[in-house]
Ligand SMILES: Cc1cc2nc3c(=O)[nH]c(=O)nc-3n(C[C@H](O)[C@H](O)[C@H](O)COP(=O)(O)OP(=O)(O)OC[C@H]3O[C@@H](n4cnc5c(N)ncnc54)[C@H](O)[C@@H]3O)c2cc1C
């Protein structure tokens with residue numbers, strides 16, 4: 001198969017960046033999208049040009065590292081699929097394919113298709129955990145958890161943190177990512193003690209990072225390779241509202257200073 | 259080389275508890291004065307860094323990905339073992355110890371394996387407390403499944419994404435500690451050297467992968483949790499970035515490398531589709547419960563598999579192993595697949611594949627039953643290959659998967675270099691010559707949550723804190739060496755690419771030091787590897803600059819280390835003139851084609867000491883003793 005690729009090239013965060021056109025030929029339909037990019041990079045190196053920088057690691061849809069906007073769609077045309085799980089047989093011979101990085105103010109481009117997603121990590125650092133030290137714990141069966149609850153928590157917890165939700169959102173909101181973590185921990189009995197504090201801290205961090213606000217476009221759900229439901233956003237909004245009514249102002253601050 | 263395993267003087271059942279009671283401690287007020295570097299944020303690294311920071315130590319954590327959560331551990335699927343005995347099927351610490359020791363073909367250190375079995379239950383408690391959503395039964399209790407090589411149900415799981423959930427649990431604890439200020443995170447930074455001063459590890463040198471800056475970091479102790487080296491084969495089930503650099507650099511600075519030739523080849527992976535293939539995907543081993551494995555009897559039979567009549571199908575495992583059939587152990591299944599492909603009976607475009615056929619199972623048991631068991635795996639297979647396993651058989655082939663070898667460590671998980679610790683897949687200690695399913699995550703988390711936080715204190719308490727900083731000349735020397743190596747790589751400006759050379763090394767290793775090895779093949783590999791290495795250093799082409807994000811340069815640095823390490827692997831495989839577990843020497847097999855150990859001569863850990871790049875390394879031996887479980891021929895047949 002032959003393709004015309006238009007690939008975003010950007011030297012570093014300061015560079016303006018532009019789309020560059022490449023022809024690529026004799027690609028096997030069994031080739032994955034990223035293997036096609038590997039072949040392009042081999043070609044570029046042989047021609048003494050710089051290869052296209054892009055992130056990937058596991059190449060099986062679980063690490064959340066790969067991140068390409070393909071013909072305008074984060075992770076390309078297929079539902080429930082990461083970029084690394086796309087195969088060239090999903091395209092037509094002769095197609096022109098445009099490949100760009102995630103676009104969001106909160107995810108600055110590092111180089112070519114590589115972006116900086118550390119804003120996601122900082123949201124998690126603000127509260128996406130249960131405070132426990134390592135050491136002896138009660139037997140887990142002493143707190144039974146309904147299988148449906150455990151499964152629903154897992155539906156949220158399976159987020160791979162790739163950022164496609166942000167890239168897909170016309171407003172660049174990070175609600176699906178944040179709500180998935182809030183819902184995962186908020187559904188479980190272990191997550192109750194910090195539930196309302198958690199949602200406050202994570203939402204505030206999300207706002208501070210410069211992500212947009214949610215206008216219910218639902219593009220995030222459509223782009224999510226793990227098909228995480230926007231119902232979790234509703235859950236988070238409810239928890240957030242409750243938390244503003246429940247929480248004494250600056251409780252964490254006072255606790256930390258004790 | 260001092261290889262005292264420091265096994266405590268106590269009966270094995272109470273050894274760890276006795277040891278804990280006698281270890282030296284660092285008091286809570288003193289801990290913030292000590293700095294510990296943890297390289298790697300997989301299950302081992304994230305659990306270690308967060309646990310130590312929560313105790314009060316200052317921790318610097320490093321990973322080469324953009325976020326700690328993306329470590330290769332995220333990809334583990336099936337589950338994690340613990341001898342909880344929730345199923346009331348007679349499980350116990352002893353039984354888990356027994357299974358692991360036997361599974362490893364009696365090539366591990368009993369004391370460590372016992373402790374691993376003992377700590378397994380605490381890991382589940384810890385993970386649940388962190389919010390890991392393990393599968394539950396209707397009554398709300400934790401669910402279990404069973405895994406290869408054992409007769410009890412002790413595996414805990416979260417669908418097919420247990421590694422992801424356990425890692426997110428450990429990384430959430432890490433996030434908590436980053437927020438609290440106990441951990442400083444250094445993402446997209448790669449360790450390129452270990453700094454050793456007066457025989458003590460005192461820091462590391464890293465490269466910032468975004469800016470290319472070479473930086474020094476000093477600490478009171480260094481913990482390597484950098485994973486395994488299956489990517490020496492180029493194609494493996496590991497993530498693309500997995501490498502041997504950290505442990506190899508430590509080795510070159512004096513740390514012993516143990517059992518490098520022990521690596522596990524997993525029998526059920528999706529075969530190579532073509533030259534372009536960049537990595538291989540694992541399919542769950544459970545498929546062998548219902549799938550029948552076969553190849554056409556005639557070489558190069560081009561017929562559609564559905565059109566090949568029964569008489570022309572060679573169900574080679576069922577014929578060769580009538581009692582175990584398709585459920586022979588991993589290593590036997592892998593070796594037989596290779597053999598039939600060597601006989602040109604393999605299927606698929608490359609001829610490197612065998613059929614795993616569900617036709618009969620679907621007929622006998624019905625679509626609903628088979629769907630209930632394997633639906634998600636069938637979908638995953640179809641997503642990758644475009645073929646539908648409901649209609650035509652799957653094609654599978656073995657692939658490198660896990661490396662049991664690693665840095666030599668004592669009972670405290672410290673290498674022979676003072677202050678240099680190795681945990682998780684990066685060390686050698688618990689799986690002998692073969693690892694059983696669902697036991698790697700168990701080891702990573704036992705090391706990280708429960709062992710290192712205590713043993714590190716025992717070490718640190720012996721030294722004053724902060725007695726070395728990066729102004730020591732050893733750091734400047736190491737930085738200069740690293741810079742020199744990077745500049746050299748950029749300056750070669752030859753014609754061959756890193757990818758093509760890595761593929762070439764991978765093929766040599768797969769052919770000569772893969773599923774089965776023999777002396778001639780290993781000798782040949784030992785000639786070929788230096789040739790590839792020469793071409794690498796003289797004819798490599800990297801474009802771009804070393805002062806920016808340059809993924810080719812990153813890959814080149816890792817390949818440079820694989821090109822040295824692979825030689826040690828072959829040497830070790832050659833020196834171990836017996837078969838054991840996954841190390842199968844053609845020369846040593848039973849009549850049934852099973853690995854034949856030579857306990858009189860090889861009941862030891864082979865620990866290699868580096869002598870210089872072009873000099874032969876020296877092998878030392880740590881003798882193994884078998885007191886809790888006497889030696890026996892491994893037998894899965896009766
Ligand atoms: C497909 C698959 C399925 C598996 N399924 C199971 C299972 O069901 N059960 C089970 O028990 N095991 C399973 N395993 C094995 C298990 O996942 C691994 O052995 C384990 O996760 C290794 O963890 P680790 O913490 O030692 O290292 P890793 O998770 O590999 O982490 C290594 C870390 O080190 C960092 N690093 C490496 N080199 C450097 C460097 N030079 N500089 C800086 N940082 C560096 C990386 O960034 C990363 O953070 C599976 C493995 C695979 C491949």
Ligand code: FES
Pocket residue numbers: 055056057058059060061062063064065066082083084085
């Ligand atoms: S590379 Fe890991 S999800 Fe795509």
